[in-house]
Amino acid sequence: MNYRYSKRLDSFSSSAVREILKLTQRKSIISFAGGLPAEEHFPVAAIGEAFQRVLAAGNKALQYGLTEGYLPLRESICKWMARKGTKVTPDDMLLTTGSQQAIDLLTRIYIDPGDVILVEKPTYLSALQVFRSYGAVLVSVDTDEDGMVLDDLAAKLKEHRPKLVYVIPTFSNPTGKAWSLERRQGVLAQCRAADALILEDDPYGELKFGDASVTYPSLFSLDQHPQGSCVVYTSTFSKTAAPALRTGWVMADPDIIRHMARAKQAADLHSSSLDQQILHQLMEHYDLEGHIEFVRKEYEARMRQMAELLSEQQWPGVTWNEPKGGMFFWLELPESVDSAKLLQTAVDLGVAFVPGVSFFADGTGHNTMRLNFTHNDFDGTIVGMQRLNQAMESVLVK
Amino acid sequence: MNYRYSKRLDSFSSSAVREILKLTQRKSIISFAGGLPAEEHFPVAAIGEAFQRVLAAGNKALQYGLTEGYLPLRESICKWMARKGTKVTPDDMLLTTGSQQAIDLLTRIYIDPGDVILVEKPTYLSALQVFRSYGAVLVSVDTDEDGMVLDDLAAKLKEHRPKLVYVIPTFSNPTGKAWSLERRQGVLAQCRAADALILEDDPYGELKFGDASVTYPSLFSLDQHPQGSCVVYTSTFSKTAAPALRTGWVMADPDIIRHMARAKQAADLHSSSLDQQILHQLMEHYDLEGHIEFVRKEYEARMRQMAELLSEQQWPGVTWNEPKGGMFFWLELPESVDSAKLLQTAVDLGVAFVPGVSFFADGTGHNTMRLNFTHNDFDGTIVGMQRLNQAMESVLVK
Structure with missing residues (x-):
């Protein structure tokens, strides 16, 4: 049987998010990749x-x-x-x-x-x-x-x-x-x-x-x-x-x-x-408003923890701003770094993120990355950031 | 604001099923229209x-x-x-x-x-x-x-x-x-x-x-x-x-x-x-297999009831076969009958069905109709068929 797919098939190339959701099922990986809420706080x-x-x-x-x-x-x-x-x-x-x-x-x-x-x-x-x-x-x-x-x-x-x-x-x-x-x-x-x-x-x-x-x-x-x-x-x-x-x-x-x-x-x-x-x-x-307020505070605390850990790293040439809400930190790395390649190193070390290039319609942004801060608890985030630091050291000139 | 819809918009014309699901929400209507299972038998x-x-x-x-x-x-x-x-x-x-x-x-x-x-x-x-x-x-x-x-x-x-x-x-x-x-x-x-x-x-x-x-x-x-x-x-x-x-x-x-x-x-x-x-x-x-067997028998009984009621009507020029399974009777009416027009009369009398024309890709079938037998109980089906008979009498030459 010769399958005659439509021309639009090419637009459905596997996306980063898709592969990420698969990665996060592996227990050994600490994932800053998926935009997952903290399941321990589900009502x-x-x-x-x-x-x-x-x-x-x-x-x-x-x-x-x-x-x-x-x-x-x-x-x-x-x-x-x-x-x-x-x-x-x-x-x-x-x-x-x-x-x-x-x-x-x-x-x-x-x-x-x-x-x-x-x-x-x-x-x-x-x-x-x-x-x-x-x-x-x-x-x-x-x-x-x-x-x-x-x-x-x-x-x-x-x-x-x-x-x-x-x-x-x-x-x-x-x-x-x-x-x-x-x-x-x-x-x-x-x-x-x-x-x-x-x-x-x-x-x-x-x-x-x-x-x-x-x-x-x-x-x-x-x-x-x-x-x-x-x-x-x-x-x-x-x-x-x-x-x-x-x-x-x-x-x-x-x-x-x-x-x-x-x-x-x-x-x-x-x-x-x-x-x-x-x-x-x-x-x-149910007090959904109250529940959201609780989750919001929890996420803000997790965001501040990750902000502190990022500040401690002092990665040369890496810039980021504190998010005003939501679920993500956004990092710009030196021009010389390809974050997609960095991801492979990171996963080998047991941590995941999303390379930024997928978020650019014009194919730029190879030196950017997205980190989720809502899904991991404090301990997980500390270990994950240690692993990410190891991965970063392999590509950043100190 | 001038909305500039896509060309494919025309293909999403409101379908019969859609309007039917709305009709069936009116309690006064006995509907043989939607392909609804019998909710009293949900597990x-x-x-x-x-x-x-x-x-x-x-x-x-x-x-x-x-x-x-x-x-x-x-x-x-x-x-x-x-x-x-x-x-x-x-x-x-x-x-x-x-x-x-x-x-x-x-x-x-x-x-x-x-x-x-x-x-x-x-x-x-x-x-x-x-x-x-x-x-x-x-x-x-x-x-x-x-x-x-x-x-x-x-x-x-x-x-x-x-x-x-x-x-x-x-x-x-x-x-x-x-x-x-x-x-x-x-x-x-x-x-x-x-x-x-x-x-x-x-x-x-x-x-x-x-x-x-x-x-x-x-x-x-x-x-x-x-x-x-x-x-x-x-x-x-x-x-x-x-x-x-x-x-x-x-x-x-x-x-x-x-x-x-x-x-x-x-x-x-x-x-x-x-x-x-x-x-x-x-x-x-759960014994889903057993549940299906129970529902299957119930639907077969409802089908036989409707088959009997249809036989009793002796509508001239209307033909149908007993379904071998599923949820529907299919009726062919005399060439002179437009079932979409008949539906309007039927709804006025408190009963609904689906005009057959929607099921034909080539636009034929104006004289056909679909009747669901799974959703109504025995009493509802008797009353619905009486109403349908009234509607039929208005278009069929006896």
Whole structure:
């Protein structure tokens, strides 16, 4: 049998994340690679109680559900967003299998082969993979500590007339940066003027460190929404409740949501409604807000520990900033270092990270790397950093 | 904001199934429309126990999982398939969000715009929607009571050089037919010779009625498998355990599985691993085989009740056959009747069905309809058939 695959097959090359998830299953490896939450803090008992309530409601809980997702959960999320100052209704919302699926469905209904998508430099690697699989042309926009560089964005909007601009303004994956309010407003105004739809990916917004009075409003909330909004917003319960429940949501103009729902019907009919019902019970009968606050503090402590360990290393020519939230440190190494090669040495020594090159749409960034600080406990992080230091010594000139 | 949707948007027109799932939420309607299992027979207690076992295994149960799916469940399915005479390993298998996602992922890695897919006439409407969304050209192959008509298949393989042939050989949706062994072998031989990959969709194979000694081997099991197989096989737990757990699986040559897994990584990273773990516990610690046998008998009784009621009606010019398994009766009405118009009358009278035209790739079949017999209890079916009879009287000349 001669298999005649489609041309888009090449876009599904195995990604770093994929191989990483396999690596992390080996117990001898301390992994700073995957973006995994700390499983010892999952609200297991609360999820157990939530499940009991779901089953107690009767057999109908196990029947087929709506493509748009379980209505009471959409209502709970609307209340949740309202407390944060964002007004949406269930009709402006679709539940997805993680926010990854929201990225896929929007691309499916919005992008034709050859269409340009602007992305941050660097950005989330699995979004790049989705965009490429639909034949999009990816153009990187420069970023600095405050977010997308507005001059560069203006030039690229003008030159490429992109249909879509993909951004992670709040605690970026991979860099941990948070955009300033001025940049948020600037990007919004420019994209609206250029008829470029913004996909705002916000998996980490709840994981904010430092001064509690500093807030980062989403682009979606800054826009007039949801009717006619130029922002499609997606988030997930994977980082705040538990990844195994694979539930994300997307909010946008109801016209966009309706089209995404039809694409989702073809893609998988609907996501797990058992998971959606469990999350609904969790939102209504559990202090999810308090749980997130607990996890947030724990992650901030882990971030500070890793910051201290990084400071102690004094690796020559290696620079990094303290992340303002999220799950990752982002390191720039000397030009001479190829972090993909470094990874091989590191894994031999029993530690893993993600080489940065995968996060660059333009193939640069060979001398960068991403370190996760949320998954390992303090002891694990100490041992992992010792191993990483050994690996670094093999490539850095002291 | 001027939304600039992709060209493929048109392929996601709202389908009949979608509107039906909404209709069935109205309590006043007795629905023979959706392909819903009988929720009063879901193994709720067993699923509750399975969930407790999953949580008892520790917090890791709620962490991110593999794109390929939870390995112990893949192993359990392999054992299950082995008992039915089909030998596969976990590497030949991918877990999906229902078998709907298996159809989507295979199309994504296999079909370029303009490629031809052969389908049965009629066939599962949501598969047609997926194929169209990837720009496939759909060509219908004639079917009779024994399956695909081999002469017509031969002619169309020769004329169109299709990449893919999509079939539901065992208790078809919508017709309830089961192919004869001769047709299975004939289709397999012809497709192999023509390098046409077969997608065998088997959601209903476990729901067999009548003589227990009659068996219907899957095309996949009749082929040399899995290496080099010309059959990709998909099935689901939605009809045997519960739809809310949204878990299907696909078996094929490991090369195809590897490519589908990469496409799945982009699509949603992985399906609910909570659901997969629950199903694994269900397969290992519950008599799922016995449960299926119980449900099968119950469905057969419901089918016979509807067959009796249909016989009593004596609608002039309306023909149907007793389904050999699955969930549906398939009715052919006189040429003069448009079943889509009839549906409007029927809904006004409080009963729903699916007009047949959606199941035809070539736009024919306006005078056909599909009736589900698994979801309603005996009393509901009696009332529903009375209402349907009223609707029929308005269009049939007695």
